[in-house]
Amino acid sequence: MSETSPAIEVRNLVKTYGRITAVNQVSFSVARGEIIGFLGPNGAGKSTTMRILTGYLPATSGTALVCGLSVASQADAVKRCIGYMPENNPLPEDMRVSEYLFYRGRLKNLARGRLSARLDDVLELCDLKRVRHRIIGTLSKGFRQRVGIAEAVLAEPPVIIMDEPTIGLDPHQIQLVRELIGQLRGRMAVIISSHILPEIELTCDRALIINQGRIVAAGTPAQLRREVIGRSRYELELAGDAAALPALLAAVDPALTVSPGAGPDASGFHHLILSTPREDDLGEALLGALAADGRFRLRSLSRTQPSLEEVFLAATRRSWDTVDNAAGRK
Amino acid sequence: MKHYFTILSHELRMLLVSASTYITAVLFLALMGYLFVILIEMYTKSAQDTPPAAVYFQLFWLPVWFMVPLLTMRCLSEERRLGTLETLLTAPVTTAEVVLAKFSAAYLLYLALWLSTGGFFLILHRFADDAQFLDSGPLLGGFVFIAVSGLMFVAIGVFASSLSGNQAVAAIISFVLIGLFVFGPWLALNKIAFLNLESMQGTRAALDYLQVFHHLDDFTRGILDTREMLIYLSGTTLALIFSVFSVEAKLLHS
Numbered sequence A: 001m002s003e004t005s006p007a008i009e010v011r012n013l014v015k016t017y018g019r020i021t022a023v024n025q026v027s028f029s030v031a032r033g034e035i036i037g038f039l040g041p042n043g044a045g046k047s048t049t050m051r052i053l054t055g056y057l058p059a060t061s062g063t064a065l066v067c068g069l070s071v072a073s074q075a076d077a078v079k080r081c082i083g084y085m086p087e088n089n090p091l092p093e094d095m096r097v098s099e100y101l102f103y104r105g106r107l108k109n110l111a112r113g114r115l116s117a118r119l120d121d122v123l124e125l126c127d128l129k130r131v132r133h134r135i136i137g138t139l140s141k142g143f144r145q146r147v148g149i150a151e152a153v154l155a156e157p158p159v160i161i162m163d164e165p166t167i168g169l170d171p172h173q174i175q176l177v178r179e180l181i182g183q184l185r186g187r188m189a190v191i192i193s194s195h196i197l198p199e200i201e202l203t204c205d206r207a208l209i210i211n212q213g214r215i216v217a218a219g220t221p222a223q224l225r226r227e228v229i230g231r232s233r234y235e236l237e238l239a240g241d242a243a244a245l246p247a248l249l250a251a252v253d254p255a256l257t258v259s260p261g262a263g264p265d266a267s268g269f270h271h272l273i274l275s276t277p278r279e280d281d282l283g284e285a286l287l288g289a290l291a292a293d294g295r296f297r298l299r300s301l302s303r304t305q306p307s308l309e310e311v312f313l314a315a316t317r318r319s320w321d322t323v324d325n326a327a328g329r330k
Numbered sequence B: 001m002k003h004y005f006t007i008l009s010h011e012l013r014m015l016l017v018s019a020s021t022y023i024t025a026v027l028f029l030a031l032m033g034y035l036f037v038i039l040i041e042m043y044t045k046s047a048q049d050t051p052p053a054a055v056y057f058q059l060f061w062l063p064v065w066f067m068v069p070l071l072t073m074r075c076l077s078e079e080r081r082l083g084t085l086e087t088l089l090t091a092p093v094t095t096a097e098v099v100l101a102k103f104s105a106a107y108l109l110y111l112a113l114w115l116s117t118g119g120f121f122l123i124l125h126r127f128a129d130d131a132q133f134l135d136s137g138p139l140l141g142g143f144v145f146i147a148v149s150g151l152m153f154v155a156i157g158v159f160a161s162s163l164s165g166n167q168a169v170a171a172i173i174s175f176v177l178i179g180l181f182v183f184g185p186w187l188a189l190n191k192i193a194f195l196n197l198e199s200m201q202g203t204r205a206a207l208d209y210l211q212v213f214h215h216l217d218d219f220t221r222g223i224l225d226t227r228e229m230l231i232y233l234s235g236t237t238l239a240l241i242f243s244v245f246s247v248e249a250k251l252l253h254s
């Protein structure tokens, strides 16, 4: 287990179930201490990829290395490097929280003496102190999820894999889980999957978008925006003669296009969205031009970031287009 | 095998807090107590030539048939149903350790339940003054038979549990498999006419050799035949190996 190898390295991974190709030529790598979001719609192959990484499922072809160890041939060593929380966070119903964590710690080769200290640490970290003697079956979903996370980080493995850790939680609990994962930054490489995006956006250093078994986009949230959407957008609320607007905008930036939003509202303001491929901020120029012109009254102007949601939709749509084109060409 | 004892003690603990264990135990002890009372009444009415222990163990199949499925049905199928098999097998443990530990836990409980019926004989020993009741040979032989054959029956139950994520289905499979093993050879020998043909001599001998009740007779008469033990030990090994395969094969398709 050399310290320099990336936490996870996957090359040309393929997994087929009979005729279904769940994972198709996936390659990516995760640096140590990095938090990676693994995004994709249901059935994209997220869980399958994660299960291959944990050694639970064998890959059909390709290589997967965890801490430089091959998942296929050094399964036992790999298991010791990974803390894994499967989809739906399965837990035994009739054990107490501390009992369960103790048992899992023993299975993960923690010595008895160290384990009890470590147990206190993770209970503290995951805010489970209050429920440590409760039966897991009686816990609320938020607590169960934190028990799953506590279990994953228990042995302080260099790699944490969590499959949809925020699924089915309310916004407050999602935020708690997110903070919890954020605390692991730098200490452990974390890979979390989700099909709901804002949570990934805030927690992750980098996101991989996967659709139909292929990686369709990868990068930091900002890179993804640029790469996939490729345009900056401005939203403004404006009263006045809408027909005269394009001429005025062309003076600021010829490439600006207007798409009509809602309006006019009761006080005569239109809601408009402008978009341009230019990267630099046009806010000041726009504001100046519109304020100088007496025909318009401006109420608000803002540059909007496309949400990762839109990036995600655009990326998955793009991948469907390529799939369709490929099918059409045949 | 580093984690064998960790999993074993966990499994024992889980068995001891589970309601179904106690239901099984109560049913078993009630049934055996009832049978024992009938047995004693029979012996007090008229003298018999076989010792009571031998007759008592003749009925072993009845509790085994019900108890083993009840004790083992949960062990793997529950983990599969809850999905905890995935967390268990992604910890640094091997499938063989898991199967063996679960098997051992169920087997220890099985033995403990049977040994507790030894109490019946203790009471009898204390209060009966008739020497014929007190022959400890058949009793010991009977318990050795239960211990040896139990290995295989419990292993069959574990195997059945590895086949399905549904406890009830697992219980039915082990019920059928155990029934087949206990009664199959006897039924085949008595009911299938063409086995009587001259050319089927070999098959007849093999089936005869597999008859559980013959083994029991031998054991209670104090004959500990290593070949008979071997049947059970190899049956146990096979069932456990199949369980390991079944758990791993299920992963390939899950």
Ligand SMILES: Nc1ncnc2c1ncn2[C@@H]1O[C@H](COP(=O)(O)OP(=O)(O)O)[C@@H](O)[C@H]1O
Pocket (backbone or CB within 6 Å): A017, A020, A021, A022, A040, A041, A042, A043, A044, A045, A046, A047, A048, A049, B253, B254
């Ligand atoms: N055991 C299985 N047998 C057959 N197909 C499967 C099996 N498990 C998953 N799949 C298929 O593989 C694809 C990817 O599934 P999965 O990895 O669970 O997606 P995700 O976790 O991204 O929702 C899906 O089309 C799914 O139907």
Ligand SMILES: [Mg+2]
Pocket (backbone or CB within 6 Å): A043, A046, A047, A048, A087, A163
């Ligand atoms: Mg999934």
